[in-house]
Structure formats: structure tokens, C-alpha cells
Amino acid sequence: MGVEVTTKNLTKSFGSQNIWSDVSLTLPAGEVSVLLGPSGTGKSVFLKSLIGLLRPEEGQIIIDGTDILTCSSSELYEIRKMFGVLFQDGALFGSMNLYDNTAFPLREHTKKKESEIRQITMEKLEMVGLVGAEDKLPGEISGGMRKRAGLARALVLDPKIMLVDEPDSGLDPVRTTYTSQLLMDINAQIDCTTLIVTHNINIARTVPDNMGMLFLKHLVMFGPREVLLTSEEPVVKQFLTGSMIGPIGMSEEKDQAQMAAEAERVAGGHSDGGVDVPDEIAPQMQPTPGMPVRQGVARRKARVREMLPSLPAKAQTAILRDLEGEPAADAAYAAAGSPEAPTVVLGQGAEYQGQAQGEVPAGYEVRQPLSQDDNPTDHLPKVEDR
Numbered sequence: 001m002g003v004e005v006t007t008k009n010l011t012k013s014f015g016s017q018n019i020w021s022d023v024s025l026t027l028p029a030g031e032v033s034v035l036l037g038p039s040g041t042g043k044s045v046f047l048k049s050l051i052g053l054l055r056p057e058e059g060q061i062i063i064d065g066t067d068i069l070t071c072s073s074s075e076l077y078e079i080r081k082m083f084g085v086l087f088q089d090g091a092l093f094g095s096m097n098l099y100d101n102t103a104f105p106l107r108e109h110t111k112k113k114e115s116e117i118r119q120i121t122m123e124k125l126e127m128v129g130l131v132g133a134e135d136k137l138p139g140e141i142s143g144g145m146r147k148r149a150g151l152a153r154a155l156v157l158d159p160k161i162m163l164v165d166e167p168d169s170g171l172d173p174v175r176t177t178y179t180s181q182l183l184m185d186i187n188a189q190i191d192c193t194t195l196i197v198t199h200n201i202n203i204a205r206t207v208p209d210n211m212g213m214l215f216l217k218h219l220v221m222f223g224p225r226e227v228l229l230t231s232e233e234p235v236v237k238q239f240l241t242g243s244m245i246g247p248i249g250m251s252e253e254k255d256q257a258q259m260a261a262e263a264e265r266v267a268g269g270h271s272d273g274g275v276d277v278p279d280e281i282a283p284q285m286q287p288t289p290g291m292p293v294r295q296g297v298a299r300r301k302a303r304v305r306e307m308l309p310s311l312p313a314k315a316q317t318a319i320l321r322d323l324e325g326e327p328a329a330d331a332a333y334a335a336a337g338s339p340e341a342p343t344v345v346l347g348q349g350a351e352y353q354g355q356a357q358g359e360v361p362a363g364y365e366v367r368q369p370l371s372q373d374d375n376p377t378d379h380l381p382k383v384e385d386r
Contacts, residue, residue, distance in 0.1 A: 001295065002030040002193030003064040003082065003160045005050065010059035012045060018217055019045050023059070025212055025222040027161075028303060030296035032187055032194040034204050034225075036239060037214035038248050043197040044088075046214070047163045050195070051083050052076050063161070081109060084159030084192070088169040090150035092138040098125070099134035102152045109157065124152040127189070128182060143170040147179060155186065161193045162186070168200040176200060180207050180285060188287035188294045201240055205229065205282045209300050213239065215248070223311075224304050226322070229281050230314035281318050 005027040012019045019042040027033050037043050048054040050061060052068050060067045068076055092101045103121040106112055112120075125131050128148040138146055147167065154162065164183065168176040180203055187194055198204060204211060204225075212222030215235050221228065228236055238246025287294060304319050311319070 004029045006062040008060040012056040023219045030191045031209040033210040034208040041214040082160040084154030086164045088166040090146035124155045128152045144175045164196040188291045191295045226315045226318035
């Protein structure tokens with residue numbers, strides 16, 4: 001099983017240039033999370049900080065109960081063995097064939113016999129569909145195969161945490177989808193905590209359990225995927241639609257004059273370049289039939305039921321759809337009504353928009369609806385405040 005990863009008030013700078021400040025989030029054990037953000041917002045820097053390759057100036061990075069910013073070098077060395085990392089370009093050794101690239105961490109960090117190394121290496125190459133290509137050099141294979149070889153190498157130490165940097169980099173949309181499916185299958189097989197950094201909106205909409213976004217040196221928000229996918233936060237909506245209309249510009253932040261000029265052009269009929277996004281949230285990608293059930297799903301459902309009362313109404317509705325099949329969720333969703341209806345509070349602490357008191361199942365109570373003006377992200381930095 002994967003381990004929980006928590007950052008608290010993390011701040012990183014290079015000299016006088018601040019990359020991000022006060023980043024606090026928790027990657028739940030065994031779940032798949034995605035970190036979004038415009039180019040240059042420090043997403044890859046965040047990954048390198050988690051594994052201890054870069055050292056933030058302030059805050060904590062707690063991995064399985066240990067703060068890697070205050071632990072000893074020997075403790076950090078052992079903690080790093082929990083990680084598997086898939087780099088953007090695979091980061092394979094060009095002079096080694098795929099077998100030796102994959103076996104490298106075992107030879108470097110363990111005292112296993114070569115027969116054991118071969119068994120593990122071939123098992124991981126089979127997981128990523130590269131059996132038969134183990135004798136090829138990185139320069140002799142396609143970009144997609146290099147990605148899979150990098151993934152096999154990341155798996156040989158049976159990581160508890162997987163860090164994936166831009167899995168779609170250099171891949172066409174179809175190969176990107178196959179790579180996403182492979183990551184979900186691996187999560188089902190080894191139950192590792194997974195963090196994917198990406199710009200790819202299709203990955204963001206279909207793969208993760210949780211999503212976060214960096215913008216203007218801050219974490220805009222982080223939470224269940226439904227929160228960001230239904231968010232009214234301008235920067236989140238703009239990023240998920242790819243539109244030019246919004247706070248994100250070519251140089252990250254726009255001034256008011258540029259925003260007004262672009263809005264005027266669009267009002268005059270010029271395309272904003274974005275895509276229309278359906279109100280319905282796309283179904284989450286599932287492991288390939290025949291794979292084990294993802295253990296993180298059950299843990300996630302229990303966790304979101306507890307936090308549901310604090311989430312916006314749209315996110316609550318979307319989460320309850322995902323909980324269909326559970327008796328409490330079925331009763332809740334069947335009774336769902338207009339935003340003006342009373343809110344029903346589930347016994348586990350979750351909420352949903354219900355109808356009349358008489359339709360509430362036994363064991364449930366009714367309270368007044370959430371205010372439409374309530375914003376659970378009020379404590380986070382807002383675009384207009386920066």
C-alpha cells in the first residue's frame with residue numbers, strides 16, 4: 001500500500017525569484033492525484049522537492065510520518081527508495097539496453113542475485129508491454145516505448161509513491177490515453193500513492209481521484225477531482241477549457257487592459273480558442289478488466305463522505321453520482337432536487353440537496369441548504385488579490 005504525503009506551508013525560491021509559497025496539501029495513501037498549472041509555475045520543481053532533490057526554504061514535507069527537510073541523510077536515502085519516478089523523456093541511459101536500464105535501480109540499491117534481478121526486471125517489462133524489446137537501445141525505439149521503459153524502471157523497487165512528470169510529453173493523444181490506462185492498471189496492482197504533473201486536460205478529467213492547481217506562486221486549490229471540475233474559480237475554468245479569456249496570459253498573469261481588450265474581441269465575434277465543456281463530469285478511467293480492484297477507491301469514498309458537507313453544491317452532486325451503488329448514496333441521489341431544496345445530511349456526515357421532509361429515508365435529518373454565496377476556497381489566494 002502507498003503512504004500518505006503531506007506538505008505544510010512549503011516555500012521555494014531560486015535566489016530572489018520566488019517559485020511558490022505556502023503550498024499545503026495531502027496526497028492520500030494509494031490514490032491518484034494530478035497537479036495542474038500553466039507552464040513555468042513550478043510543478044516539476046514541486047516533484048523534485050518531494051523526493052529531496054531540491055530543498056524548500058520553509059515548510060515541511062512529511063512522508064510516512066518523517067519530515068524529509070529535517071531528517072538525516074541516511075533517513076532521506078531510505079525514504080527515496082519508496083519513490084518511483086517517471087521523467088518527462090524517460091531519462092534512460094542511452095548506452096544501456098532496456099533490460100539494463102530497468103535493472104539499474106536493483107543493482108544500485110539492493111544486493112540481489114542476478115537471477116533475482118532478471119526475474120523482477122522481466123516482470124516489470126511485461127507489466128508495461130516491453131517483453132521482446134529488452135535488448136533494444138533507447139535510440140532504437142519510439143517515444144512511447146521509452147516512456148514505458150522509464151515506467152518499468154520506476155517500478156522495479158516496488159515503490160509506495162509514484163511521481164509522474166508530464167506522461168503525455170512527446171506522445172500523440174491515443175498513446176497518451178494508453179499511458180493513462182497503464183498508470184491506472186499499475187495503481188490497481190501495487191496500490192501506490194501517485195502524483196501526476198500534467199498540462200493534458202483529458203488526463204486531468206479522466207484519470208485522478210484528486211486534483212490541484214498552481215498559479216501565480218500559490219496553490220489555487222487541491223481536493224477531490226469533482227471540486228476542480230465543477231469550480232467557478234476563473235483561473236481553474238480558463239485552464240480546463242483552454243480559453244484565452246481569463247487571468248492566465250502568455251506571460252502567466254494579465255493586466256486588466258489586456259483582459260478587457262480580449263473580452264472586447266470575443267464579444268465582436270473573435271474565437272477565444274477554448275472548447276465547450278459539458279456539465280457532466282467525464283467518468284473516471286477504470287483499470288483494465290481482469291486487473292485487481294483499486295484499493296484506493298474504497299478509501300477515497302470513505303474520505304469524501306466525511307468532507308462532503310464542506311464542498312460546493314455542484315461538487316456534492318457530482319460526488320454523489322460517483323457514490324451510486326451504495327445504499328445511502330442511492331437514496332440521496334434519488335431524492336436530489338433543485339438548489340433551493342433543503343439539504344439532507346447523511347449519517348456519515350455527507351450532504352446532498354434533497355426535497356421534502358417526507359422523502360427523507362429513516363435515519364437522516366434535514367437542515368437548511370448551503371448558501372450559494374458560500375465559497376469553501378475563500379481562505380485560498382484569489383486571482384484578483386494577487
